[in-house]
Amino acid sequence: MKVKRSERLIDMTRYLLERPHTLVPLTFFANRYDSAKSSISEDLTIVKKTFQERGTGILETIAGAAGGVRYIPSISNEEARAFIEDMCARLSEVDRLLPGGYVYLSDLLGQPAVLQKIGRIIAAQYLDKEIDAVMTVATKGVPIAQAVSNCLNVPFVIVRRDSKITEGSTVSINYVSGSSNRVEKMELSKRSLKRGSRVLVVDDFMKGGGTVDGMKSLIEEFEAKLVGVTVLAESTFPGKRMVDDYSSLLCVDEVDVRNKSIHVKPGNYFDDIQ
Amino acid sequence: MKVKRSERLIDMTRYLLERPHTLVPLTFFANRYDSAKSSISEDLTIVKKTFQERGTGILETIAGAAGGVRYIPSISNEEARAFIEDMCARLSEVDRLLPGGYVYLSDLLGQPAVLQKIGRIIAAQYLDKEIDAVMTVATKGVPIAQAVSNCLNVPFVIVRRDSKITEGSTVSINYVSGSSNRVEKMELSKRSLKRGSRVLVVDDFMKGGGTVDGMKSLIEEFEAKLVGVTVLAESTFPGKRMVDDYSSLLCVDEVDVRNKSIHVKPGNYFDDIQ
Numbered sequence: 001m002k003v004k005r006s007e008r009l010i011d012m013t014r015y016l017l018e019r020p021h022t023l024v025p026l027t028f029f030a031n032r033y034d035s036a037k038s039s040i041s042e043d044l045t046i047v048k049k050t051f052q053e054r055g056t057g058i059l060e061t062i063a064g065a066a067g068g069v070r071y072i073p074s075i076s077n078e079e080a081r082a083f084i085e086d087m088c089a090r091l092s093e094v095d096r097l098l099p100g101g102y103v104y105l106s107d108l109l110g111q112p113a114v115l116q117k118i119g120r121i122i123a124a125q126y127l128d129k130e131i132d133a134v135m136t137v138a139t140k141g142v143p144i145a146q147a148v149s150n151c152l153n154v155p156f157v158i159v160r161r162d163s164k165i166t167e168g169s170t171v172s173i174n175y176v177s178g179s180s181n182r183v184e185k186m187e188l189s190k191r192s193l194k195r196g197s198r199v200l201v202v203d204d205f206m207k208g209g210g211t212v213d214g215m216k217s218l219i220e221e222f223e224a225k226l227v228g229v230t231v232l233a234e235s236t237f238p239g240k241r242m243v244d245d246y247s248s249l250l251c252v253d254e255v256d257v258r259n260k261s262i263h264v265k266p267g268n269y270f271d272d273i274q
Numbered sequence: 275m276k277v278k279r280s281e282r283l284i285d286m287t288r289y290l291l292e293r294p295h296t297l298v299p300l301t302f303f304a305n306r307y308d309s310a311k312s313s314i315s316e317d318l319t320i321v322k323k324t325f326q327e328r329g330t331g332i333l334e335t336i337a338g339a340a341g342g343v344r345y346i347p348s349i350s351n352e353e354a355r356a357f358i359e360d361m362c363a364r365l366s367e368v369d370r371l372l373p374g375g376y377v378y379l380s381d382l383l384g385q386p387a388v389l390q391k392i393g394r395i396i397a398a399q400y401l402d403k404e405i406d407a408v409m410t411v412a413t414k415g416v417p418i419a420q421a422v423s424n425c426l427n428v429p430f431v432i433v434r435r436d437s438k439i440t441e442g443s444t445v446s447i448n449y450v451s452g453s454s455n456r457v458e459k460m461e462l463s464k465r466s467l468k469r470g471s472r473v474l475v476v477d478d479f480m481k482g483g484g485t486v487d488g489m490k491s492l493i494e495e496f497e498a499k500l501v502g503v504t505v506l507a508e509s510t511f512p513g514k515r516m517v518d519d520y521s522s523l524l525c526v527d528e529v530d531v532r533n534k535s536i537h538v539k540p541g542n543y544f545d546d547i548q
Contacts, residue, residue, distance in 0.1 A: 009280055010324040013287040018390070050284040102440050106463055110429040115420070116292070138413040139432060140440070146389070146420050155384040158413060162436075166376045166414070166479075189380055205440075 003033035008043050016047070016059070016071040021153040025068040044069055055079055058127075072127060073151045075120040077270075083117050084249055084266050091233070091250060091264040101255040103262060105204060105233070109143045119147030121249060121269070122202060122230045126152070129227050132197040133157055135219070137186065137211055140204040144232055148202055157192040159215055161185065173217045178208015178242045186214050188222070197224040206231040209243035216243070234267055277307035282317050290321070290333070290345040295427040299342040318343055329353055332401075346401060347425045349394040351544075357391050358523055358540050365507070365524060365538040375529040377536060379478060379507070383417045393421030395523060395543070396476060396504045400426070403501050406471040407431055409493070411460065411485055414478040418506055422476055431466040433489055435459065447491045452482015452516045460488050462496070471498040480505040483517035490517070508541055 003011075012029060029040045048059035048069075055076035061069055087108070096104040108114050122144070134156040136145035142158055149156040161184065163170045172187035193199070201215050212229055219226050229246035236253050248267030255262050277285075286303060303314045322333035322343075329350035335343055361382070370378040382388050396418070408430040410419035416432055423430040435458065437444045446461035467473070475489050486503055493500050503520035510527050522541030529536050 005280065006283055006320045007324045007327075009283045010287045010321055011328050011330075013284045014291060014325075014328070014330055017288060017291060019387075046280050047284055050281045051288075053281075054285050054288070056285075056288055098440065098442050100439055104440070104442050104463075104465070106432070106441060106466060107429070110423070110431055110466070112420070112424045112427055112429070113293075116424075139416065139434065139438075142413065142416045143420055146386070146417050149384070150386045150390075153386055155381070155386070157384055158380070160413065164413075165374055166372065166378070167380060168372050168378050189378075191378070192380060192384070 002035055005039070005043065008033045008035065008040075009046065012043060013047060016069070019153065020057075020071050020073050020151055023062065023068045023070045025066075028068070073120055074124045074127065075117070080121045080124070081266075081270065083121065084269070087114075087250055088264045088266060091252070092262050094260050094262065097255065097257065097260055097262050099257070101257050103205075103233070103235075103252055103255070103264075106140070109140060109204060115143050115147040116150075118144060118232060118249065119149075119151045122148045123151035125230060125247060125269070126200060126228060129200075130198050131200050131227055133193060133224075134200050134202060135159060135188075135193075135215055136202050137161070137215060141202060144202050144204055148200070152200075157188060159186050159188045159218060161187075163187045163189075171218065171221050173214060173221055175214030175217060176210050176242075178210030178213070178239075179237070180208075184210075184214075186211075186218065188218055193219075193222045193224055195223045197222070198227045199224050200227050201229045203231045204233065206234045206243070206246065206248065208237055208239065209241045209246075212246065213242040230269075231267075233264070276309055279313070279317060282307045282309065282314075283320065286317060287321060290343070291330075293427065294331075294345050294347045294425055297336065297342045297344045299340075302342070347394055348398045348401065349391070354395045354398070355540075355544065357395065358543070361388075361524055362538045362540060365526070366536050368534050368536065371529065371531065371534055371536050373531070375531050377479075377507070377509075377526055377529070377538075380414070383414060383478060383506075389417050389421040390424075392418060392506060392523065393423075393425045396422045397425035399504060399521060399543070400474060400502060403474075404472050405474050405501055407467060407498075408474050408476060409433060409462075409467075409489055410476050411435070411489060415476060418476050418478055422474070426474075431462060433460050433462045433492060435461075437461045437463075445492065445495050447488060447495055449488030449491060450484050450516075452484030452487070452513075453511070454482075458484075458488075460485075460492065462492055467493075467496045467498055469497045471496070472501045473498050474501050475503045477505045478507065480508045480517070480520065480522065482511055482513065483515045483520075486520065487516040504543075505541075507538070 057074040058072040145156040167189040169190040170187040233250040234248040331348040332346040419430040441463040443464040444461040507524040508522040
């Protein structure tokens with residue numbers, strides 16, 4: 001039975017939003033709604049326009065026999081900026097200050113709406129890059145990796161400092177923690193990453209950059225390629241950082257344990273854009 | 275400027291899907307689209323019908339001055355069943371068998387589409403329950419907790435076996451691992467769970483149930499309430515399990531390390547439904 005335009009638009013929107021970066025042929029929708037391809041094509045023009053106007057993302061149209069549409073989640077600069085400024089304010093709350101000058105982030109990293117925004121903001125940076133997998137290190141990087149992987153519609157892999165029996169064979173490397181200068185070990189399940197994969201590294205926090213540098217070594221060990229590094233927050237670091245090329249959404253630039261104050265400013269995320 | 279119905283439907287669908295379990299007043303949409311409340315009301319009737327017909331979920335309408343609409347993600351029994359059967363087949367692949375009779379799950383727990391389905395299936399079980407937080411244990415439970423928390427639109431909290439300096443003060447308990455009978459420790463950041471919270475516990479795998487039992491003790495320690503326990507997979511367990519009341523999506527019922535075979539069947543998830 002032919003489905004009305006109004007119902008088609010609703011279901012199409014839902015279908016596309018659930019499958020970012022996936023090419024959906026027009027014939028799929030034509031069959032699903034028992035409608036002419038020309039009607040589907042008109043529908044998609046409206047969806048495209050609305051997504052664009054509302055900052056939902058891009059609806060890419062690929063012409064030809066193997067063509068179709070593909071939804072690419074994105075976020076407007078204004079929305080990203082407003083979110084990051086809000087996060088700066090929230091992270092600057094005094095009661096987030098922990099002994100040793102650390103900042104309590106776990107509550108924010110457990111809120112679905114916050115994670116979805118972080119995912120969209122990070123993914124938006126890599127729209128023109130081909131990415132096969134998102135990599136992070138357990139535990140606090142996991143929610144960020146999952147949020148980004150949702151937007152890019154690629155799998156994420158979790159590097160662990162302690163490997164478990166449930167990971168099967170692993171590849172491990174040693175790395176130097178940038179802030180404490182200790183040698184540590186990290187490992188990744190051998191079957192979790194294919195040779196030649198293009199990998200995006202994400203993490204919650206970067207101080208000296210040792211952990212991220214360790215993940216870079218692991219990527220080499222797997223004969224995979226690093227596409228980019230984005231962290232939720234970096235802190236100003238007195239020494240030489242082990243990683244130069246990265247982006248950050250937030251920067252914790254002043255932590256005064258004695259006077260109990262934190263100051264958080266936007267990271268270098270917008271530096272390229274302006 | 276007044277927005278056309280077709281554009282309203284697309285943007286409304288997107289807006290509602292992004293905010294499950296959130297009450298959106300009709301006036302919000304009326305202002306957003308510069309349209310009469312009566313038109314918005316008609317729009318929502320179409321959205322509701324389409325969501326229902328396509329198994330997307332329920333659009334709940336609350337009448338009155340404080341009213342509005344609320345999107346509740348769900349999944350049809352057929353879709354859940356098809357997914358679980360597909361997972362059974364995939365988990366029964368011989369190369370998932372690890373030494374000690376463990377099953378390799380990490381690849382599936384890194385796939386966004388798989389996780390979204392798992393989230394919807396687990397959340398669908400608790401539609402009539404009030405839930406304030408989802409709890410899991412690091413590391414492999416995290417992606418499941420995040421997926422469920424996305425659907426329920428509540429935060430998730432991560433219990434850890436090793437607490438980090440970045441968690442602040444923690445509450446820790448000792449628990450007996452059901453399968454190895456060893457006493458272990460788990461802890462949760464003190465500020466991550468409010469007293470009286472109603473908590474849903476999820477995890478990737480349950481053998482003896484010791485870990486889940488530990489989380490139950492932690493919930494008591496926080497003076498919170500347990501709403502339910504759902505695990506992705508359980509394995510048949512020779513002894514007495516430490517947890518009785520739980521649901522599972524999958525059940526690993528035969529692992530033969532010598533002959534290299536695994537058999538996975540649907541868990542008890544559908545037992546209540548049939």
